[in-house]
Amino acid sequence: MAVQAEPATAVPVARRRRRGQLGWVGGIAVTFAALAALYLVMAPLLALLSTAFRGPSDLLPFEPGAHWTVDNLLEVYLGTNLLSTVLPSTAIFVLGSVVVTFFTAFTLAWLVERTDLPWRTTIFTVILFPLLVPGIVMAFAWTLLFAPNAGWVNVALRALLGLEGNGPIDIFSMAGLILCQGIASVPFVFLLLGAAMRTMNPSLEEASSASGARPITTFFRVTLPVLRPGVLAPLILAILVALEQFEMPLIIGFPARINVFSTRLYFDLNPEDELPAYGKAAAVALLFLVAAIALLLVYNHLIRRAERFVTVTGKGYRPTRYALGRWRVPALAFVGFYLLVAALLPAVVLVWTSFAGGSNDVGLDAYRTLLADNRFWPAVRNTFVVAGLSAGLITLIGALLAWQILRLRFPGRAALDVVSFLSIGIPAVITGFAVMILHLTIPIGIYGTVWILVLAYSYRLAVSTRLSRAALIQIHPELEEASIASGGRWLDTIGRVVLPLLAPSLMASFLLLFIVGFREFTIPMILQSQDNWVLSVIMWKLQSDRQTAQAAAVGTMILLFVAPVIFVLRRQLLSRQGDA
Numbered sequence: 001m002a003v004q005a006e007p008a009t010a011v012p013v014a015r016r017r018r019r020g021q022l023g024w025v026g027g028i029a030v031t032f033a034a035l036a037a038l039y040l041v042m043a044p045l046l047a048l049l050s051t052a053f054r055g056p057s058d059l060l061p062f063e064p065g066a067h068w069t070v071d072n073l074l075e076v077y078l079g080t081n082l083l084s085t086v087l088p089s090t091a092i093f094v095l096g097s098v099v100v101t102f103f104t105a106f107t108l109a110w111l112v113e114r115t116d117l118p119w120r121t122t123i124f125t126v127i128l129f130p131l132l133v134p135g136i137v138m139a140f141a142w143t144l145l146f147a148p149n150a151g152w153v154n155v156a157l158r159a160l161l162g163l164e165g166n167g168p169i170d171i172f173s174m175a176g177l178i179l180c181q182g183i184a185s186v187p188f189v190f191l192l193l194g195a196a197m198r199t200m201n202p203s204l205e206e207a208s209s210a211s212g213a214r215p216i217t218t219f220f221r222v223t224l225p226v227l228r229p230g231v232l233a234p235l236i237l238a239i240l241v242a243l244e245q246f247e248m249p250l251i252i253g254f255p256a257r258i259n260v261f262s263t264r265l266y267f268d269l270n271p272e273d274e275l276p277a278y279g280k281a282a283a284v285a286l287l288f289l290v291a292a293i294a295l296l297l298v299y300n301h302l303i304r305r306a307e308r309f310v311t312v313t314g315k316g317y318r319p320t321r322y323a324l325g326r327w328r329v330p331a332l333a334f335v336g337f338y339l340l341v342a343a344l345l346p347a348v349v350l351v352w353t354s355f356a357g358g359s360n361d362v363g364l365d366a367y368r369t370l371l372a373d374n375r376f377w378p379a380v381r382n383t384f385v386v387a388g389l390s391a392g393l394i395t396l397i398g399a400l401l402a403w404q405i406l407r408l409r410f411p412g413r414a415a416l417d418v419v420s421f422l423s424i425g426i427p428a429v430i431t432g433f434a435v436m437i438l439h440l441t442i443p444i445g446i447y448g449t450v451w452i453l454v455l456a457y458s459y460r461l462a463v464s465t466r467l468s469r470a471a472l473i474q475i476h477p478e479l480e481e482a483s484i485a486s487g488g489r490w491l492d493t494i495g496r497v498v499l500p501l502l503a504p505s506l507m508a509s510f511l512l513l514f515i516v517g518f519r520e521f522t523i524p525m526i527l528q529s530q531d532n533w534v535l536s537v538i539m540w541k542l543q544s545d546r547q548t549a550q551a552a553a554v555g556t557m558i559l560l561f562v563a564p565v566i567f568v569l570r571r572q573l574l575s576r577q578g579d580a
Contacts, residue, residue, distance in 0.1 A: 026490035033400035044434030100182025134519035135247035141346035244427030296425030357549035366549035387517030390457035398464020432526030448529035
């Protein structure tokens, strides 16, 4: 979901309100939200920054014997293959996957939103389904489909074409990695592009057509310029998403010895024959953190200029749908091929493998073994607890932050707004490492437990603050003033006036963040211990131990856990994406 940082402009009621009217409960609530935002977002980043400039590299920043130094940066950037190998590989991976994502997502969004494509509602729902599935599940399913030796598609192609040996498709390559990641990111970009196309007034296109311009001329000279902010902003976010990816590079790229930023950082933290070099890992993370924040600033600049391209006015309009005509069959074929590769085949191969494993004997053995595994049920509990608590915590803090930024005047309000928005530009692999460093340096007894996962997941404040902010802007301050004038306390006003009106946005925020937490793999992999394993980590461990059928059973059960949420989330997304 796209989020945007807006100028922190207080509404007129903020000038008339005194802080004393908050009462001690309100004062504690807004102070808690501000401190929580600083702790969840800034404290880990400061710990990461200090680690990069502390040495020797195998010590934590403030352990006895550590000192300030630039040796970590010099060794990483001058003495390793970071710049010569990892950076080029990451650039190729990110740019290639973004090209695949954007071409596919733009085409799908155009067909669904601007043409008379049949079964548009059903297609929209199926396209979104992979958005809810953990990346590790999709990566595992694609390896079952396209593995050079025993992948379903390769076996079928060899039988059909009379080929011998492995292949002909090799998923364990840069091309395979790019295609898999590109396809996996399509639903996210499709959702954003679809919203932009749905709210575009077609009057300019109609004027161009009435002037005799051909459809292709209208598309390039009218449609694309008008859609430019709605296209460029998702493009920047797609680059950010690709930059932080860990599941596909680990499962598909690592066997091919493709070393990108996320896997380099992970293996620096988990070396086989030596202790983790925290200082060097932090130095690696700094480069990509700077790149991510720079992309975030570009995104924010594009969003702020979006009002220059507004085409929706107070006048009613009905979006014009183009008739596909003879292109209907190719369009349906394109959509069908995407849905087959991105949704249908992965689900089928995953479920079949969970029942049959590597043989033709269909049974429930994998599920019986899995359910008897003493690691499984704690992982189920941990997954629901961490996803639910982190989603609730972020939603609460985000709503309080949005309220105080919009309704109060206080020093540092603009900085707090920036902090709440900054989280979307921090890659998950850096967040996991930064949280690990923070809680190893300042031990408070939660490292290795589910509670550190709850705190680590809760850095995603941008989603909640922007959804709550968009809804609060639509709530006139006079409603709160009336409550205060009637003698209502701050808690009464929030509980009886603001929260009921914010309920749809809060529900959308909670559901979306719950799904994001449920499908998270990168952070729990970095912060894992035997006491806080979640389902995605269990699946990875089973696959690493070559227990393929049980790993497929975990993936299938994840799909069963997630499937009911799609029906609720779809309605929430459709109702809120105009505010995103």
